Amino acid sequence: MTDRVRTEAASMSAFKTPQAIGHVRRLLMVGTLACAACLTWAYARIIAVHGINAAEVVALAAFFILALWVSLPFCSCLVGFWNMTRRGSKPRSTPLDELPQTAILVPIYNESPLAVFSAIAAMARSLERTGRHPRFEFFVLSDTQLEDVWRQEEAIWSETSALMPDGVPIYYRRRSKNHGRKAGNIADFVRRWGGRYELMIVLDADSVMEGETLVEMTARAAADETIGILQVPPKPVNRGSLLARILQFAADVYGPVYLAGYQSWTGSDGNYFGHNAVIRTAAFAKHCTLPVLPGAPPLGGHILSHDFVEAALIRRAGYQVVTADDLAGSYEECPTTLLDYAVRDQRWCQGNLQHSRLLAVRGLRPASRFHFLNGVLSYVSSVIWILFMVAMASGMLLERHLSGTKLTGAPALLFAVVFLMLLTPKFLSFLSLRSDPARASQLGGRVKVAMSMLLETGISILLAPVLAYYHASFVISATIFGRSVQWSTQSRDERVIPVRELVKLHLWQTLTGVAILAVSFAISPLTGLWCLPLSVGLMLSIPIAYALGSRSLGDWLRARGLLTIPEEIVRPEILRLRDAASEEISARLQATDRTDAIQNEADDDQLRTRQIDVLMPAVVSS
Amino acid sequence: MDSHLAFPKRRHTRGTSRRRSHGSSLERNLRPSPSNQHLPTLTRMPARENHHPFRPRVPEPAPLALGEPMRLEAVSWLQWAEQGMLLLALSLTRIAAR
Numbered sequence: 001m002t003d004r005v006r007t008e009a010a011s012m013s014a015f016k017t018p019q020a021i022g023h024v025r026r027l028l029m030v031g032t033l034a035c036a037a038c039l040t041w042a043y044a045r046i047i048a049v050h051g052i053n054a055a056e057v058v059a060l061a062a063f064f065i066l067a068l069w070v071s072l073p074f075c076s077c078l079v080g081f082w083n084m085t086r087r088g089s090k091p092r093s094t095p096l097d098e099l100p101q102t103a104i105l106v107p108i109y110n111e112s113p114l115a116v117f118s119a120i121a122a123m124a125r126s127l128e129r130t131g132r133h134p135r136f137e138f139f140v141l142s143d144t145q146l147e148d149v150w151r152q153e154e155a156i157w158s159e160t161s162a163l164m165p166d167g168v169p170i171y172y173r174r175r176s177k178n179h180g181r182k183a184g185n186i187a188d189f190v191r192r193w194g195g196r197y198e199l200m201i202v203l204d205a206d207s208v209m210e211g212e213t214l215v216e217m218t219a220r221a222a223a224d225e226t227i228g229i230l231q232v233p234p235k236p237v238n239r240g241s242l243l244a245r246i247l248q249f250a251a252d253v254y255g256p257v258y259l260a261g262y263q264s265w266t267g268s269d270g271n272y273f274g275h276n277a278v279i280r281t282a283a284f285a286k287h288c289t290l291p292v293l294p295g296a297p298p299l300g301g302h303i304l305s306h307d308f309v310e311a312a313l314i315r316r317a318g319y320q321v322v323t324a325d326d327l328a329g330s331y332e333e334c335p336t337t338l339l340d341y342a343v344r345d346q347r348w349c350q351g352n353l354q355h356s357r358l359l360a361v362r363g364l365r366p367a368s369r370f371h372f373l374n375g376v377l378s379y380v381s382s383v384i385w386i387l388f389m390v391a392m393a394s395g396m397l398l399e400r401h402l403s404g405t406k407l408t409g410a411p412a413l414l415f416a417v418v419f420l421m422l423l424t425p426k427f428l429s430f431l432s433l434r435s436d437p438a439r440a441s442q443l444g445g446r447v448k449v450a451m452s453m454l455l456e457t458g459i460s461i462l463l464a465p466v467l468a469y470y471h472a473s474f475v476i477s478a479t480i481f482g483r484s485v486q487w488s489t490q491s492r493d494e495r496v497i498p499v500r501e502l503v504k505l506h507l508w509q510t511l512t513g514v515a516i517l518a519v520s521f522a523i524s525p526l527t528g529l530w531c532l533p534l535s536v537g538l539m540l541s542i543p544i545a546y547a548l549g550s551r552s553l554g555d556w557l558r559a560r561g562l563l564t565i566p567e568e569i570v571r572p573e574i575l576r577l578r579d580a581a582s583e584e585i586s587a588r589l590q591a592t593d594r595t596d597a598i599q600n601e602a603d604d605d606q607l608r609t610r611q612i613d614v615l616m617p618a619v620v621s622s
Numbered sequence: 623m624d625s626h627l628a629f630p631k632r633r634h635t636r637g638t639s640r641r642r643s644h645g646s647s648l649e650r651n652l653r654p655s656p657s658n659q660h661l662p663t664l665t666r667m668p669a670r671e672n673h674h675p676f677r678p679r680v681p682e683p684a685p686l687a688l689g690e691p692m693r694l695e696a697v698s699w700l701q702w703a704e705q706g707m708l709l710l711a712l713s714l715t716r717i718a719a720r
Contacts, residue, residue, distance in 0.1 A: 137681070139680075169681075171679060171680045171681060172679050172680075173679065173680050187688060190686055190688065191685060191686060191687075191688055192680075192683055192684075192685060193680070193681060193683065193684050193685075193686075194684065194685070194686030195684035195685055195686040196681060196684035281686065282686065285686045285687065285688050285689065286688075286689040287689055288689075289688045289689050289690060289691045289692065290691060290692060291691045291692045291693070291694055292691075293694070294694070309692070313692055357694075358694070360696040360697050360702075361692070361693075361694055361695065361696060361697070362693070362695045362696065362697050
């Protein structure tokens, strides 16, 4: 087709040309280095008052890395805010008479079949309303290993097939062994049926996308043959616990500024999030075959976080990896309890640590290497933070300046500056709402948004040391103890974790918090006060985890208009279609006496026990 | 009702450990046992994916060859240094030219 040529990326970003993106990258690099250098210089001046000892040299080095880690999002969000104020209107939809044959892939692994198939039926119906549905085919790629769940999938697939619009098939394939996990699952599809489809849209088990979005992303990828992957950022919705509300609210309110910053410097060097993206099948088959890393897991073996690597490989082959920041109607669901969040993080952590082995691989683009490094630092930064705290305390003890003279004045100013830098993206997000009153009103008005932001910030401060503890545990467990994460199914449902299990899971954190409190106050009362944000979060980890997983607390906040998102006020059509499909499938199952195909509580108990068994060795061993 | 998909009631598994399986999943499914002998042929024989009487499970094969797996040859430190020097020289030249 002659009209399929490289086009300017359809995006709202003000920085579209390679030259403009190059300028932004240089600006970001210089800005980040300058901020980090200033912070480190200020810290060096503070500790140099009485001379610098060995421990303080270590603390200074760790501080510089942490300062880089704080400065980069700060600068990126400043650029993102600037981008938001300058960017143009939403691009028009891509005109294309004939869409290519496109597969919509739904890889699943022991997930709730009712939720998965309801989403598929809803997307098929939503596609039908666009009139472009005959170009799409759904493929459920099951790697399910639990016999009961597999039977449920079979039964519900049969019922869902009857609900699909004419011309939209839903195929079902199950592998008896989940070789290569999700990446192996997709590769198996490409090897067997990839020749049939020019494009494939990869979803997750909890993904759901509007029909119009599916059509538009397909049209954009079809219109420009240089696009290898087009990612539509998914928005977390549909959950009610306090933790889920915080994640949903943060993604909704802060997400646009972060995304605008990310868009400013990535351009065609974007990343792939593993789902809610359209991929050029032939290019993927030819260039994205993953290696098996030499050595044993956790750092060797099959690559767990395949998405970053696939994006780097398809980019290396010359295709664009772009993010469609203007497309809405792309949804996912987020974890509802701290346990689920930690289990997911543990898997991501190991996957990202594996990427450290790919950093220097020949031929990759610098931006791809940066995506890898960024992922690695997301988890390693927690270890560096702990190293910094220990080195700083040791340095103070070595100098015997325990009276707290060093902890006033300049240190307080430095702390305030870092804190402000951390809060800047939130301020900018709030400012961006001023120019968008419609969006502010969808979120309940600016007063409610401000109150929600304060609440979110307070909880995030308490949660930070708990997550840092987890991340440090995962990194140490993987790199020093060589423990590999087990492939546990994700829970995608609302549930309650019993208190006794929370105590089991967070006991070590609580004891660590008590120890930090005792030691810091023993050094000096002022040191104790400075360490309170660290010690209090850890000490209260059990009630924090309980509150975060509470649906009733989430509902209580929602009733007061706090931590709400627009999708809760006006439910998107695709979610309404999914609810209706779920009811229809359930009714059909009941009519045919197959209610056993709907998961019950027993499965959740087993899943939770498995998850805790997976998580505990990492947390306790380190 | 689709009689070929009449599934048995699920077992109650609360408080009991899941039964350990022997052999591959495919072997288990093909092997007649008290738990699966009453299941339809379709369920016991997942390998015969297109033998569904009414509805295809999967379309006809359309294979696509996968490329070579990613090679893990690292860029040498010397090359990193060369690249760095080149970049630095280029930047300095640009600055000087202005």
